[in-house]
Amino acid sequence: MKTTSYARARLTIGILGVGTLVVLAAALLATQAPSLWLHGRGGSPVSDAIALLVCLALGSAVLLPFEIAGGQVLPARFGRPAPGFAGFFTAWTRGVLVTSTLAAASGVLLLVAGRTGGRPAALAAFLLLGLVFIALQEPIARLTGGLRRVQPTPESQASTGAGPVRILRARDPGFTGGLTGLAPVPVLPADWIDLLSPAELTLVMKRRRQLLESGAWRRTLIAAVAWNALGFLLASLLPGAGFDSVAALVTTALGFHLWTFAGLLLLPAPSRRATLSADAAVADTDESRAVLLSALQHLDRLQDDEPNRSPQIESVFHPIPSLEGRRRALMSPEPTPPGAWHLARTALYLAYPGLSLLPRAVHCNAGRPELWIHLPADG
Numbered sequence: 001m002k003t004t005s006y007a008r009a010r011l012t013i014g015i016l017g018v019g020t021l022v023v024l025a026a027a028l029l030a031t032q033a034p035s036l037w038l039h040g041r042g043g044s045p046v047s048d049a050i051a052l053l054v055c056l057a058l059g060s061a062v063l064l065p066f067e068i069a070g071g072q073v074l075p076a077r078f079g080r081p082a083p084g085f086a087g088f089f090t091a092w093t094r095g096v097l098v099t100s101t102l103a104a105a106s107g108v109l110l111l112v113a114g115r116t117g118g119r120p121a122a123l124a125a126f127l128l129l130g131l132v133f134i135a136l137q138e139p140i141a142r143l144t145g146g147l148r149r150v151q152p153t154p155e156s157q158a159s160t161g162a163g164p165v166r167i168l169r170a171r172d173p174g175f176t177g178g179l180t181g182l183a184p185v186p187v188l189p190a191d192w193i194d195l196l197s198p199a200e201l202t203l204v205m206k207r208r209r210q211l212l213e214s215g216a217w218r219r220t221l222i223a224a225v226a227w228n229a230l231g232f233l234l235a236s237l238l239p240g241a242g243f244d245s246v247a248a249l250v251t252t253a254l255g256f257h258l259w260t261f262a263g264l265l266l267l268p269a270p271s272r273r274a275t276l277s278a279d280a281a282v283a284d285t286d287e288s289r290a291v292l293l294s295a296l297q298h299l300d301r302l303q304d305d306e307p308n309r310s311p312q313i314e315s316v317f318h319p320i321p322s323l324e325g326r327r328r329a330l331m332s333p334e335p336t337p338p339g340a341w342h343l344a345r346t347a348l349y350l351a352y353p354g355l356s357l358l359p360r361a362v363h364c365n366a367g368r369p370e371l372w373i374h375l376p377a378d379g
Contacts, residue, residue: 006078007304010070011317014363017066018261021361024062025257034250035240042246045108051246052104052355059357060096067092067360071367081173088367091146095369098144099352099360106353107249114243119236122243126232129353130225137180137349137373138166138187145170145370150190160188160205167193172370173302178342178377179208179217186212187374192299200295204379207282207292214281216274216341223340224347227267231259232354253355260351260358267347268319273339275321275378276329280336289330296323296379303376304364317363319344320378345375 004012028034038055042048071092075082083091106129114122133140141147150167152160160167168177169190177187186208192201211217235241235255242248283292300307300323307323314322319342321329329336348359359365364376 005304005306006074006080007306007309009074009078010304010363010366011313012363013066013070013074013366014317014361017063017070017361017366018264018358020062020066021059021257021357022261025254029238029251029254029258032240032251034247034254038245038247038250042111045112048108048111048246049104052107052249053100055250056100056103056355056357060100063357063361063366067367069367070363070365071369081171083171091369092367094146095144095360095372098140099372102140103352103355107246107253107355110243110353111246111249114249119233119243122236123229123233126353127225127229130228130350131182133350133353134180134221134225135182138168141180141187141370141373142168144373145172145175147175147370160186160193160201163209165205170370172368174304174364174368174376175370176299176303176374176377176379178374179211180374184212184217191302195298195302196295199291200298203282203288203291204295207278207379210281211278211341216278220274220340220343220346223343224350227263227343227347228256228260228350228354231263232256235259235354250355256351256354257356257358260348260354260356263344263347264358264362265316267340267344268317269315270339271319271342271344272314272321273337274341274343275339276326276336277338278341278378279326279330283330292379293323293327293330296326299379320376342377345377349373349375 038051041051072082072085072088109125109129110122113125142149147168147170150169152165152167164185166185166187167190168187173191175189177189180187186205196204236243236252238251238255240248241251241255279292283289309318309322348362351359360372365371
């Protein structure tokens, strides 16, 4: 009898968690529940913040069973590094407090802007919040996940290159770092320095810096901010939505949950194409291809250890191609059409100012606060 893999079990938890949030958001919108339950709530920044924190706490309570499964039960069952229940709840509580506080503060700013200047001012505030979250991504990640910054040693500096780099230590082996900031720099997991050979680490860092130098990361940020801003605008046009009351803002946020869910279905395709393009840009010889594939094999084992998956599963649920798919693309003479690197998961991170809980619910993140801000990247 075939047993379920760790990757497939995580995917199931993600589908259930995301599906629950989406169905709940649709039901609350259909019944106009925010207008009924939150009528008269808020009015001052303090009371607005309290009301929003209560709503976010209720959403966290809905997610908690899926996060326990994703963060503690499944890793322990499949022999992966897993915290005890006390350690899990400590880390989870910290992550929830930080992300909920940031979301509530964002909501208060949106309400102040909306009451002052209407929808245009609120949307301008939402765009500003996106830039702030980009600029502060690394400190927010450290606060949310308890990540620790590590100073590079002379030996690691030789492999990471001469440019700036932030090295963070995480307990979760699935932490990948990524690129961060308005003046962007690579963020590197400390464990990779020991895991990867000097040649592999050098090529991984070359790949990340190439994404910066080519403008791919800048284009991704613009696309992610624009995607979320369009969705937030459309959500604010729903019946009962807007920015003049807590009830209206929560209605907008529920509609934005549905838009973010649409992004989970539509944005992985350009993200996968960009991953393959980034691979090809730095692995243009037989030797470099072998080094990159060796590094990716090590890193895949730290993730869900799913080197191959069906095209149907990948096309819907995975913004990062499988290891086997990346190998085939590197060996193919056909060029990969351009895409938008890490777009799907960057847009998810930037959904926090819109009071979305979906960044925590997706299968790669459920119950893993160290990954809630720097969502898993492709190497």
